[in-house]
Amino acid sequence: MRKRLIFNCFTMNVPSHIYHGTWRHPKNQLASFNEFETWSKLAMKLEEGRFDAMFFADILGIDPAYDGKWDAYFQQGLHMPCNDTFTLCAALAGVTKNLGLVFTSSILSEHPFAFAKKASTLDHISGGRIGWNIVTSVTDNAARNFGYDKIVPHDQRYDWADEYMSVLYKLWEGSWEDGAMIADRETGVFSDHTKVHRINHVGDRYKVQGPHLVSPSPQRTPMLYQAGASKRGSQFAAQHAEGTFVLYPNVDGARIGIAGTKAVAAQVGRGAEDLKFIQGLSFVVGSTMEEAERKAAEIDEWVSYEGLAAHVSRDMGVDLSNLDPDKPVDESGLDGLQGYARMIEMGKPNGEKATVKEVANALSYNCRIIGTPESIADELALWQDAGIDGINMICQLHPDTYIDFIDHVTPVLQDRGLAQRDYAEGPLRQKLFGRGPRLPDNHPGAAHRGAFSQSTQAAAE
Numbered sequence: 093m094r095k096r097l098i099f100n101c102f103t104m105n106v107p108s109h110i111y112h113g114t115w116r117h118p119k120n121q122l123a124s125f126n127e128f129e130t131w132s133k134l135a136m137k138l139e140e141g142r143f144d145a146m147f148f149a150d151i152l153g154i155d156p157a158y159d160g161k162w163d164a165y166f167q168q169g170l171h172m173p174c175n176d177t178f179t180l181c182a183a184l185a186g187v188t189k190n191l192g193l194v195f196t197s198s199i200l201s202e203h204p205f206a207f208a209k210k211a212s213t214l215d216h217i218s219g220g221r222i223g224w225n226i227v228t229s230v231t232d233n234a235a236r237n238f239g240y241d242k243i244v245p246h247d248q249r250y251d252w253a254d255e256y257m258s259v260l261y262k263l264w265e266g267s268w269e270d271g272a273m274i275a276d277r278e279t280g281v282f283s284d285h286t287k288v289h290r291i292n293h294v295g296d297r298y299k300v301q302g303p304h305l306v307s308p309s310p311q312r313t314p315m316l317y318q319a320g321a322s323k324r325g326s327q328f329a330a331q332h333a334e335g336t337f338v339l340y341p342n343v344d345g346a347r348i349g350i351a352g353t354k355a356v357a358a359q360v361g362r363g364a365e366d367l368k369f370i371q372g373l374s375f376v377v378g379s380t381m382e383e384a385e386r387k388a389a390e391i392d393e394w395v396s397y398e399g400l401a402a403h404v405s406r407d408m409g410v411d412l413s414n415l416d417p418d419k420p421v422d423e424s425g426l427d428g429l430q431g432y433a434r435m436i437e438m439g440k441p442n443g444e445k446a447t448v449k450e451v452a453n454a455l456s457y458n459c460r461i462i463g464t465p466e467s468i469a470d471e472l473a474l475w476q477d478a479g480i481d482g483i484n485m486i487c488q489l490h491p492d493t494y495i496d497f498i499d500h501v502t503p504v505l506q507d508r509g510l511a512q513r514d515y516a517e518g519p520l521r522q523k524l525f526g527r528g529p530r531l532p533d534n535h536p537g538a539a540h541r542g543a544f545s546q547s548t549q550a551a552a553e
Contacts, residue, residue, distance in 0.1 A: 093509035097472065098335075098370060098482025098524060100194070101138050101494055104149040105131070105180050107169035111374070111456050111488045112399025114391065115169050122490045131180060132187045134491045141498030142512050144524065145192030145223060146184065147317070147337070147484055148177035152198055153233030158402035159413035165406075168399040178210065185218035190515040192523070194223035194317060199252055200238055201229075204259040205300050211314050212264065212306035220310025220519025220529055225317040226332070228253050231406070247324045255295045257332055257537070262291040264313045265531070266540035267304035283307070289544035310519045311529050313537050317370075330356035331536060334521070335368045335482075341436050341458040343478045346371060350479035361534050368524065369479060372455075374486040376462045377496045384462045391488050401452040417449035424448060459486070465504040472510060 107115045107122050115122045124130045135146060151171050156162045165172045181193040193214075197207065215222050228249035229235070235243040244252060272287035291302035318329045319337035329336045330353055340346035350369050357367050376391065378384030401412040415424055421433035422445055433446040436454060450458075461471050472483070487493045505511035516522065519529040531537045 094473065094476065095509070096512050097476060097480070097505070097510050098145075098368060099141075099143045099511060100145045100147040100192075100370060100482065100484045101134070101143055102147045102149070102337075102372060102484035102486050103134075103490070104171065105175040105177060106171050106173065108171070108399065109149065110403075110486045111391070111395055112168050112170050112403060113396030114394045114488055117391070117394045117489055119492055120489045126175070128183060130490070131184060134494065135184045135188050135191055137491060137495060137498065139188050139191045141494070141502050142515065143191065143494075143498075144482070144512075145194050145520065146181075147194040147223075147225065148180065148196060149225070150174065150177045150196035150198075150227075151231075151234070152201055152229055153231045153235070153237050155231045155233050155406060157406040157409070158398075158411060160411070164398055164402040168396055168402060170399050170402055178214070181222065182214055182217070185214070185221065188221075189219075190221070190523075192221050192223055192315070192520040193218060194225055194315070196225040196227055198227045198229040198234070199249075199256045200234060200240075204256050204298060205263070205302075208260050208263040209305050212304070212309045212312075215309035215311055215314055215519075216306070220521075222311075223315035223317055223335070223520055225319065225337070226253065226257075226328075227319070230409075246322065250320070250324045250328045252297060253328060254331075255297055258295070259291075259293050259298050259300050261313065261537035261540045262293055262543070263300070263302060263304040264308075265537050266543045267291055267302050268308050269542065269545055270308075273307045286546070291544060311521050313531050315520045315524070326353050327356055329353060330362070330367070331360050333367060334531075334535075335370050335524070337370050337372065337484055338480075339372045339455070339459060341454065343474050346475065346480055347478040354479075360536070363534065365525075366532060366534065368481040370482040370484050371475060371480045372459055372484045372486055373475075374456070374460045374488055374493070375468060375497055375501065376460065376488070377468065377500050378462075378464060379500075381463060381467070384464065388460075388462045395456070397449070397452065400456060403455060404452050407455075412448060412452055415448045417452065418447055420445035420447055421451060456486075465501045468501050469504045469508055469510060472505070473508075476510070 103109055105125055107125050114120055121130055151174055154162050154165050154172060158164045177195040181195045184193055232242045267289055269287035273283045275282050288303050291300060293300040316333050317335040317337060318333035320326060320329050340349055354364055376384050376388040378387055405412045433451060436446040436450055461468055502511050506513050522529045
């Protein structure tokens with residue numbers, strides 16, 4: 093029996109997330125993405141299938157990154173329109189009991205004091221089931237939507253994020269001591285003011301006096317996720333994240349990349365089990381391989397190459413609109429594609445070169461597994477052996493992608509120990525790590541516990 097994998101539904105409150113064009117498919121319900129029932133029914137099915145969480149992506153702006161325009165993003169429904177993930181998670185908390193709810197929020201969009209209040213409130217009302225996907229935003233349009241002239245340079249955004257996290261840790265972990273809220277009816281004292289503290293943060297970007305306005309929630313700090321793939325992003329994940337969303341093109345790439353991030357995490361005092369690596373994968377399930385391949389081919393008839401290329405153009409900052417899809421990347425003359433091309437070529441035989449089309453398809457097809465429940469379980473075991481702790485399952489047809497997997501693949505995985513049969517007790521962090529609901533002592537956020545108590549301040553003086 094193997095150690096069980098984490099299973100998340102990876103989605104977005106938009107008409108088209110990853111497999112662009114498939115919103116037109118008659119079985120795809122994402123044209124109704126504005127309707128709560130579209131999401132509540134899926135959430136209840138995921139909980140029935142013992143999924144760990146719904147993981148919602150989000151954006152704050154669209155740059156004219158494809159053919160110098162933004163037309164394709166609206167025409168394809170490619171992340172536009174885009175609804176707020178926090179609000180949807182709050183609503184879904186009322187129709188689920190165990191399912192984790194992970195929203196995406198950028199450091200750009202909200203002051204940390206206001207964000208801390210919202211997140212703590214949602215952790216309370218969900219019973220400790222929320223996670224936060226930390227992003228720094230990448231588009232100039234996002235920056236201009238919040239009063240900046242352009243997006244901050246890449247590494248500087250992570251410096252900003254480090255301070256943002258510092259403010260939050262002080263509020264969540266340090267502002268209220270354990271036992272500060274007593275709700276004593278006899279004495280009439282609800283909270284012990286001697287155990288609630290200002291944080292008096294003064295940094296390059298923020299000045300926050302405190303205290304935190306919300307009493308400690310079940311997790312205090314929500315479960316922390318991050319998806320940075322760059323060197324600086326990996327450093328941030330190694331220091332702060334508890335779950336990191338990865339998108340390796342193959343098992344060998346996963347083995348190399350995970351070992352590297354774990355080595356960085358060890359340098360900042362975190363253990364090998366403190367960071368969960370969650371790989372993005374999609375699945376097409378059939379009772380036979382022939383049936384699975386037939387279903388995959390039918391789905392592919394609805395996929396839009398323009399949508400895939402526009403998505404990658406935005407994310408990589410390289411416009412694919414005027415490139416021949418069938419030409420090797422090496423002949424494109426664009427340096428921004430070379431790194432990803434090399435990753436794709438790791439999984440190709442005989443030194444074959446990656447094409448522009450393969451780069452455009454990378455988010456969707458490099459990480460798609462087609463097969464029977466048994467063959468899919470075999471492949472997931474290989475990913476686990478490479479160091480993967482869980483799967484962010486990418487949707488092709490909403491909700492059929494998840495229904496097929498839960499009804500046919502999950503029982504096989506459960507028999508092999510790769511999927512849980514029942515939820516563990518406690519908040520989300522406790523369910524995933526098998527230990528307490530709060531940050532472990534070796535996490536940098538834990539260093540702020542007790543930092544503002546009178547005894548600590550007196551000792552410092």
